[in-house]
Amino acid sequence: MGKLPFEKEKRELIEVRQSETNERFGQYPDKRPVELLLKYGIVNLDKPPGPTSHQASYYLSRIIGVDKAGHSGTLDPKVTGCLPVSLNKATKIANLLLKSGKEYITVMHLHSDIEPERIKNACRKFVGTIEQVPPIKSAVKRVKRKREIYYLEVLEIDGRDVLFRVGCEAGTYIRKLCHDIGASLGTGAHMAQLRRTKSGPFNENTNLVSLQDVSDAWHYYKTQGNERFIRHCIQPMEKAVEFLPKVYVMDSTIDPVCHGTPVNVPGIVKAETGIIKDGIVAVMSLKGELIAYGKAAMSTEEIAKSKRGCAVKTDSVFMSEGTYPKYTKSEE
Numbered sequence: 001m002g003k004l005p006f007e008k009e010k011r012e013l014i015e016v017r018q019s020e021t022n023e024r025f026g027q028y029p030d031k032r033p034v035e036l037l038l039k040y041g042i043v044n045l046d047k048p049p050g051p052t053s054h055q056a057s058y059y060l061s062r063i064i065g066v067d068k069a070g071h072s073g074t075l076d077p078k079v080t081g082c083l084p085v086s087l088n089k090a091t092k093i094a095n096l097l098l099k100s101g102k103e104y105i106t107v108m109h110l111h112s113d114i115e116p117e118r119i120k121n122a123c124r125k126f127v128g129t130i131e132q133v134p135p136i137k138s139a140v141k142r143v144k145r146k147r148e149i150y151y152l153e154v155l156e157i158d159g160r161d162v163l164f165r166v167g168c169e170a171g172t173y174i175r176k177l178c179h180d181i182g183a184s185l186g187t188g189a190h191m192a193q194l195r196r197t198k199s200g201p202f203n204e205n206t207n208l209v210s211l212q213d214v215s216d217a218w219h220y221y222k223t224q225g226n227e228r229f230i231r232h233c234i235q236p237m238e239k240a241v242e243f244l245p246k247v248y249v250m251d252s253t254i255d256p257v258c259h260g261t262p263v264n265v266p267g268i269v270k271a272e273t274g275i276i277k278d279g280i281v282a283v284m285s286l287k288g289e290l291i292a293y294g295k296a297a298m299s300t301e302e303i304a305k306s307k308r309g310c311a312v313k314t315d316s317v318f319m320s321e322g323t324y325p326k327y328t329k330s331e332e
Contacts, residue, residue, distance in 0.1 A: 004101035004150060004167050004198060011245060011272040014304050019250040019269045021286035025324045026254075028287045029236035034227055038066055039088045040290075040318065041234040044202045046210045047075050047083040056211070057085045063215050064234075072097030073170065073199050081196030082203060090237035092316045096280070096293065097240055100200030101150065103167045108178040110160040111188035119162055120154050122185050127152050132176050147172040161192065201242045209233045237318065238290045241282040245274040247303070247312060248284045249291070254324040257283060257291055263312035268303060271311075275300040281312055285324075292317040 027036060047056045053074045061069035070091035072084050081104075086093050110119070127149050134142050150167040157163075166174065175191045182189025197204050209217075209232070217229035249257065253267030263283055275281050281296045294314035303311050 004103060004200075009243065009274065011274050014271050014273065014300060016265075016268050016271055016304055019286065022251055022324075025251065026285055026287050026289055029238045029289060032236065034221065034230060034234075037231070037234045037236065038064060040090050040237045041087045042090055042093070042202075042237050042240055043085045043087070043214065043234055044206055044208050045071075045083045045085050045214075046208045047080055047196075048211065049078050049080050052077050053083055056083060059211055060085050060214060061087075063211065064218050064230075070094040072100075073102065073196075075196060076194075079194045079196065082199045082208060083196070084199055084202045084240070086237065086240070087234070089318055089320070090240075092318060093237055093240045095316070097200050099170050100243075101167060101198070102170060102172070102196060102200075103165065103198035103203070104174050105155075105163070105165050105195050105197055106174050106178065106191055107193040108162045108164065108181065108189050109192040110162065110182060110185070111190075113160060114185055114187050116157045118185065119157060122181055123152050123154055123162075123164060125184065126177065126181060130177075130180075132173055132180070134173055135176050135179075145171075149177075162189075165197070167198070201240060206239070207232055207235055238284075238288060241290055241293060244280055244282040244293065245272045245296075245300070246282045246284050247271045247275070248286055251286070251324050252327050254285055254291055254319065255321065255326050257314060258317055258319050258321045258323065260314065260317065262297075262310045262314060263294075265298070265303060265306045265309050265311050268311060271300050271303045273300050275303065277302075283312055283314065285319075289319065291319045 053071045057069045057071045066087050068088050068091050069085050072094040129146055129148055131144050132147055133144050148169040153165045155163045174194055178189050178191040214233045217233045220226040221230040247268050248270040249267045250269050275296050277296055277299050279296050283292045292314040294312045296312055297310045
């Protein structure tokens, strides 16, 4: 099976300096009370056929009573599958997930009979950089644009129906991909069914839940105080940045970052391998909380050997100001 570039990678953790976190401040993500999960959480929603992505997000927000819910990657009304929906303060992470790679399983229906081997050979030619003109029914300008197909695996051929799995860059139209494969075969083809199986770090195995699952979980939580099911449905927002390289900062660095200050080398305790200059990096607390993400001004190697200088210029800050005081002493 192919791999998307926005999936979690195994990285080493390099210690830059020693520091400990003060247990009186902040919250370990897996120990947040439900009230905070509603503020800093993400639901990996299994979108049903029928509603738009916006409607599905709205239904979810009504079920659990949150003010804001934002999805990351539009699915057509008839399409089902992974639709990560971020809640309240976590909605800012949607911009990051919108750009993440996607995986789909689709049924392509050919308009005439053709040998299976020719179908497989045609599909192989669409792996790599392709050019697409968005379909007529789309929300973007219909101009030719390049998109990357990371992998395309034919799973089954039943007469004129071809079941395949495709991993692709965000913004790839699978409907158009089916049409173009059909055109290359000379038979014509259209997309008959489509399901999204991955969206960045989220997939069908990462607590994928339906609207009914969320409704039932919320009922148990509100009527019985049972948190087990709602905790299964709402994941900490840190799940969304699993694929990013990270820097971990000392407690005294956190509040300045929450106020928009860049992350400087003296405030970094640990850094993961894989950080490249101008790449996106997540800024984490020593408890594993997502503070912000931004653009790296140094690589991992530069962070490890430098004594001063800006390491990360933050783009989006998630942690609320005052979560950590301006200065803390872990030994207190």
